[in-house]
Amino acid sequence: MGDLHHEGDPAASGTAVLSEPRDAPLVALIGPPNSGKTTLFNRLTGLRQKVANYPGVTVEKHVGRVQLGGERTVDLVDLPGVHGFSARTLDEKITRDVLEGRMPGLHPPDALVLIVDSTRLEAQLMLVEPVLELEVPTLLVLNMWDELTERGGAVDESALAERLGVEIVKTNARLGTGIEAVQAFLARAAVRAPSQTERTLTNVPGGVALPMMDAFAERRRRVRAVVEAAGFVPPRPSGFSERLDHLALHRIWGPLVFLAVVVLVFQSIFTWAVPLMDGVDALISGSGEWIATTLPESWFRSLLVDGVWAGVGSVVIFLPQILILFLFLGILEDSGYMARAAVIADRMMYRVGLQGRAFLPLLSGYACAVPAILAARTVDDERDRLATIFVTPFMTCSARLPVYALLIAAFIPDEPLLGPIMGQRAAVLLGLYGLGIVAAIGTAFLLKRTLLKAQAGSFLMELPPYRIPSLRSLGLRLLDRSKIFLRRAGRIIFAVTVVLWASTQFPRVDGGPPLIDDSLLGRTGQLIEPAIEPLGFDWRIGIGLVTSLAAREVIIGTLGTIYGVEDASDDSLDLMAALQRDLSTGAAIGLLIFFVFALQCMSTVAVMRRETAGWKWPILQFTYMLALAYAGAFIAVRIF
Amino acid sequence: MDLRLGDIPLRQTVELTHIDLPAEEMEPLLERGVLPGCRICPVRSSPSGDPIVSVDGSLLALRRETAACLCVRLLTALQDAS
Numbered sequence: 001m002g003d004l005h006h007e008g009d010p011a012a013s014g015t016a017v018l019s020e021p022r023d024a025p026l027v028a029l030i031g032p033p034n035s036g037k038t039t040l041f042n043r044l045t046g047l048r049q050k051v052a053n054y055p056g057v058t059v060e061k062h063v064g065r066v067q068l069g070g071e072r073t074v075d076l077v078d079l080p081g082v083h084g085f086s087a088r089t090l091d092e093k094i095t096r097d098v099l100e101g102r103m104p105g106l107h108p109p110d111a112l113v114l115i116v117d118s119t120r121l122e123a124q125l126m127l128v129e130p131v132l133e134l135e136v137p138t139l140l141v142l143n144m145w146d147e148l149t150e151r152g153g154a155v156d157e158s159a160l161a162e163r164l165g166v167e168i169v170k171t172n173a174r175l176g177t178g179i180e181a182v183q184a185f186l187a188r189a190a191v192r193a194p195s196q197t198e199r200t201l202t203n204v205p206g207g208v209a210l211p212m213m214d215a216f217a218e219r220r221r222r223v224r225a226v227v228e229a230a231g232f233v234p235p236r237p238s239g240f241s242e243r244l245d246h247l248a249l250h251r252i253w254g255p256l257v258f259l260a261v262v263v264l265v266f267q268s269i270f271t272w273a274v275p276l277m278d279g280v281d282a283l284i285s286g287s288g289e290w291i292a293t294t295l296p297e298s299w300f301r302s303l304l305v306d307g308v309w310a311g312v313g314s315v316v317i318f319l320p321q322i323l324i325l326f327l328f329l330g331i332l333e334d335s336g337y338m339a340r341a342a343v344i345a346d347r348m349m350y351r352v353g354l355q356g357r358a359f360l361p362l363l364s365g366y367a368c369a370v371p372a373i374l375a376a377r378t379v380d381d382e383r384d385r386l387a388t389i390f391v392t393p394f395m396t397c398s399a400r401l402p403v404y405a406l407l408i409a410a411f412i413p414d415e416p417l418l419g420p421i422m423g424q425r426a427a428v429l430l431g432l433y434g435l436g437i438v439a440a441i442g443t444a445f446l447l448k449r450t451l452l453k454a455q456a457g458s459f460l461m462e463l464p465p466y467r468i469p470s471l472r473s474l475g476l477r478l479l480d481r482s483k484i485f486l487r488r489a490g491r492i493i494f495a496v497t498v499v500l501w502a503s504t505q506f507p508r509v510d511g512g513p514p515l516i517d518d519s520l521l522g523r524t525g526q527l528i529e530p531a532i533e534p535l536g537f538d539w540r541i542g543i544g545l546v547t548s549l550a551a552r553e554v555i556i557g558t559l560g561t562i563y564g565v566e567d568a569s570d571d572s573l574d575l576m577a578a579l580q581r582d583l584s585t586g587a588a589i590g591l592l593i594f595f596v597f598a599l600q601c602m603s604t605v606a607v608m609r610r611e612t613a614g615w616k617w618p619i620l621q622f623t624y625m626l627a628l629a630y631a632g633a634f635i636a637v638r639i640f
Numbered sequence: 641m642d643l644r645l646g647d648i649p650l651r652q653t654v655e656l657t658h659i660d661l662p663a664e665e666m667e668p669l670l671e672r673g674v675l676p677g678c679r680i681c682p683v684r685s686s687p688s689g690d691p692i693v694s695v696d697g698s699l700l701a702l703r704r705e706t707a708a709c710l711c712v713r714l715l716t717a718l719q720d721a722s
Contacts (some may be wrong), residue, residue, distance in 0.1 A: 083671040088667065120698050122696050123673040123696035123697065126671065126673065212663055213670065216675050217675045220673065221677075235697070237694075249687065250687070254687040346690070458668070458703065460668050461700070462701075463698075463700070463701055
């Protein structure tokens with residue numbers, strides 16, 4: 001087998017008897033990470049894309065519709081970036097299942113588009129052989145073509161096309177050059193084929209006949225022969241990237257740049273997002289008041305305003321924060337800096353039993369554990385990924401912040417601690433963040449020595465050339481994130497607030513709502529009071545702890561409702577006064593510590609279950625964190 | 641005689657001869673073009689002292705523990721002095 005030859009005449013499968021006429025043909029987009037795959041996907045589909053999860057796992061499935069003029073459309077699925085098909089990581093398994101036509105809900109792809117970074121052509125063509133062996137019409141897209149020629153590289157693409165037996169298109173997906181040629185291929189090749197024959201991807205060439213190392217070396221030799229015959233001249237190294245790396249990976253400057261980036265992300269989440277969040281808050285409370293004055297007094301109005309508006313609103317308010325976080329993460333990732341950050345963080349993470357890639361999810365955890373746990377799938381080692389997921393909820397997410405703010409304002413005096421630099425309140429807040437980090441480190445350390453024991457794993461990170469992120473891709477990603485986040489708020493939080501509201505309304509007394517102490521909610525609280533009494537909490541806090549299982553900040557709204565305070569926002573003086581009356585300072589500190597540790601978040605539990613494919617890890621994690629929280633509060637109330 | 645990638649000074653290109661790792665850890669390296677016969681060159685070291693190497697026009701960051709498992713040989717005998 002001298003050439004990577006296959007019989008892929010695109011027209012051959014074009015004599016289609018449409019077995020499922022209602023479906024548009026499906027084309028799969030494959031490529032290594034950082035090859036511009038998603039940029040091309042966004043170019044082709046624009047806003048006509050849907051994000052869903054593959055069944056059973058939380059790897060996102062991006063499917064978009066490509067309009068090809070007239071009535072013709074093609075569905076394009078953007079597969080995760082992979083270097084191979086060994087199914088070692090979740091991403092590789094998904095890619096493999098889709099390509100082999102074994103993914104429920106997706107029929108086998110009718111054509112494939114394989115995109116590679118032209119500047120690293122030789123290495124990236126390692127994917128081409130297993131893909132061509134599938135014998136599906138395939139287009140090879142040489143992306144970043146202009147960068148190859150600018151840096152003095154070259155390849156004869158028609159010779160390459162002939163050698164590989166595949167159609168080739170040169171593109172710059174970021175600028176949109178060459179897109180018409182890709183569309184032309186889709187129009188020609190993507191015809192819904194009748195029943196498909198069995199397809200199998202072989203990652204290791206030569207099966208069991210050869211040791212893996214030799215088999216890969218053989219494939220590598222074939223690829224080299226092909227690119228040499230096509231006159232491939234590799235480009236000069238990018239001077240721009242080299243100069244930036246000199247700074248970003250410098251012994252002293254590197255860690256400083258890293259620290260500056262982390263501070264910038266934090267600053268943006270906690271300072272710049274505030275005016276936007278205030279705006280959303282004003283919008284929600286304004287519209288709530290409008291509904292309250294427009295609708296006549298009824299149980300329905302109470303449900304809508306006190307239940308739904310207040311509850312869902314308390315979560316939607318975090319949207320600006322989450323969007324800003326994702327904007328930054330998007331810029332960091334698309335520019336290529338994230339890979340450098342992971343390299344810098346790796347040694348530190350390795351010491352506590354994690355790895356450099358865990359840095360991104362853990363940083364995201366400061367906004368919200370849900371997207372952070374999703375982000376953990378970039379951690380390629382399964383044990384490392386589980387450990388990362390397990391410790392992520394210890395990062396102080398933004399939902400804890402309103403609770404911290406309320407309790408600190410109510411119980412910690414506004415007095416200087418270190419002169420003008422830091423007051424007692426800031427010190428306590430910092431201490432709570434620190435406590436979370438200590439718990440995460442301790443837990444990771446413990447896990448990697450017990451449940452997730454492993455040999456010293458390897459860490460391998462490709463450092464792509466620095467590139468300017470495309471606004472289009474960033475924008476589409478933010479749109480995606482908002483949809484996912486709002487859907488979550490719409491479902492879970494909605495359900496909880498309705499149940500909570502209802503339990504304050506029953507049993508009815510003379511046809512009206514009961515006093516809060518006599519309501520279903522109040523009675524439940526009194527039932528659990530003995531369990532939390534050792535912590536210095538009364539039944540009201542107990543109810544708050546139960547409802548905050550939905551989302552941590554819900555405790556504020558709940559306490560507000562219970563104390564009968566009209567406006568239960570976190571700076572409400574009445575709520576503070578009521579708390580000061582019912583809680584000792586020790587119990588308040590205990591409550592703060594409880595919130596540092598406890599996994600008071602159903603969304604996190606739900607996403608944990610999906611990401612770990614079962615209840616084992618979420619149950620273990622919930623129990624472990626609850627035990628820590630209880631012990632922490634128990635000790636705190638006796639010390640302070 | 642048994643030279644490892646970790647012993648190679650910066651900017652010296654060597655040839656990979658063998659990977660002394662279990663299959664599970666070897667496969668990701670192979671997929672990224674780190675295979676016997678390839679030219680590999682440490683181009684810088686990370687702030688924590690881990691190697692960053694150039695292979696096939698790609699930059700790869702490794703741990704020094706991994707670099708210690710990659711057996712290499714010098715391209716010419718003359719360079720043996722280093």
